[in-house]
Amino acid sequence: MKALFGQQNSPGEEMTFVFQERENLPPPGDHEVKVQVRACALSWVDTKLLSEIKLKKELVPVGREISGVVLEVGSKVTFFQPDDEVVGILPLDSEESGLCEVILVHEHYLVQKPEKVCWAAAAGTVRDGLRAYTALHYLAQASPGTTVLVLDGASPFGTIAVQLAQHRGARVICTAHSLEDKQFLERLRPPVARVIDVAHGKIDVAESCLEETGGLGVHIVLDAGVKLYSAEDESASKSQLLPHKHDIITLLGVGGHWITTEKNLQLDPPDSHSLFLKGATVSFLNDEIWNLSNVQQGKYLSILEDIMEKLSSGVFRPQLDEPIPLYEAKVSMEIVQKNQARKRQVIQF
Template sequence: MKGLYCKSAVSDAEPKFVIQETTLPDALINHQVRVQVKACGLSPLDLKLLSDVGDQRDLIPVGREVAGVILQVGPKVTSFHPEDEVVGILPLDAPCSGLCDIIDIDEHYLVQKPEKLSSVCVAAALRDGLCAYTALHTHARMAAGQTVLVMDGASPFGLMCVQLAGYHGAKVLTTSHSPDTHAFLEQLRPSVGVQEPLVARVIPVYTGSDMLPLVLEETGGLGVDIVVDSGVRLQEENDRETDEDKLLPHKHDIISALGVGGHWVTSHQDLQLDPPDCRLLHLKSASISFLNPEVWTASSAQQGRYLHILKDIVEKMSAGVLRPQPQEALPLYEATVAMETVQRRMKQKAVIQL
């Protein structure tokens, strides 16, 4: 049985991904279940995070968002039975790759997959759904009637945030990075309920539009309650920035767009705030949270809440409330090249069908 792994020992160079043979133990222990994988999502590998938590393995398993069918259950498993369809995210210290035909995983990382939800769809979007829930519910405590600003709403993560915020009655503002994504966001409608636009205003940052005055215009000068970013610029524009970097919001613009008591959820790991930025946050009594979705599987302190979130995500996807953009499934023999592309671009996703 083969799986995809990352050679972490390669320093000062791009990570190298290789196919390796792997074996499973003869018997399952306690709460483990044996799953035949039907689809596996590929997300960028955070090697720095793995190093910080002490994962120093030479071969790091790749592919953690899995959907499949249970073949066998351990002696203490109570939640599942053979032939149940399940979906889940492998923990950081998982010994096997999600791209193996058959894997062993603890039952407490899995939830039932609705019958009409495809394995490819849920494996491709589960992580983005988890990030959206973590940002809007766990960190920002989103409530109906609030105004939410989502950066790059057409990205896989941004789209989940837009739909989740709209479903819970928030007023949604977002930015677009191209004419195509702008048109997509303008035409976005919920699949259930009143067919009104999900986004109150789409700000085309690719045209050079200044985001801050448009946000303040839309909110009557009060600012937004929640900002969710997918990256941020710490410095003013310079010649070394890529075109994608220039589309990211500046940290001071985000803070200025926050209203009194507002909350900024950032995915920027190395965010640095200057004293004027902190002063402005203090004046607004605003706060910042760092979005790290790995904390759910890295710590078992809130395992029940984590499983509740996963279950709600797949149920909303099955009902059409959360509709990820269609993702083309790739065959297993393209997994290495696909993962190299995902790792290089950092924001791209891929899904492998087994």
């Protein structure tokens, strides 16, 4: 039985991916479930975070969002029984790679998969759904009458965030990074209020949002990273598509919420003063908090259940690439680790 792991020989070096032969698994522990994996979605491995929380090891398990069938349960497992179809996210400290035919998982990381949801869609939506819920339910309340700006709305996460905000009755504005993205967002049903095409850098995001909201500003901003410095200091071409932090502060309405994925966000005193005058807040979106602390385990599992229910009822329609066979997992993971995949990559067994 083979499993995929990531290897980083020295800090800053690109991660390489290797298949390792696994021994046969022991019987499940008291609260463990043995799962036959049917699909596993690929996500970027945050080696810096693993290092910061002292989880860095020579071989890092790859592929944490899984769906599959329960083969065997431990003596104290109460949630599942053999033949149940399940979905979940393996914890950060998991020794198991999701890219393996059979794995052991603690029962508290899994929920039931609805029958009509396919394996690939379940595995491919669970993390983006969790991030969207964390942002639009726990960090800010998307509700009828609010305006939500989702930056890079055609990304896998952006798409789910747009759909959740619309389901909550919010008015949604998106940015598009290419013509294909723009066309995809314009085809969404229900339609988004406005798609701002930033591909050529000629359109001012703040101006467009203020125009769309009659000068009142946006209630909730969900970014996909921001420019921290002026144009001449920015080297990466990808960052040219991102708005400047001042633009986001400008387009925020009074009492607005800025939810950022930028872990190194630096606010200068004038930025803080502008936020103070608006009574606005900045929150950091780190979806790993649910697994880093098990204090809110019940809430976490109810979110996963709700994501599956919304996937089953058609509220969530994820951006998935064609399912990929296991032997191509190495190449796909390299693309994901370089942030070059525009659709969610899912390995199907």
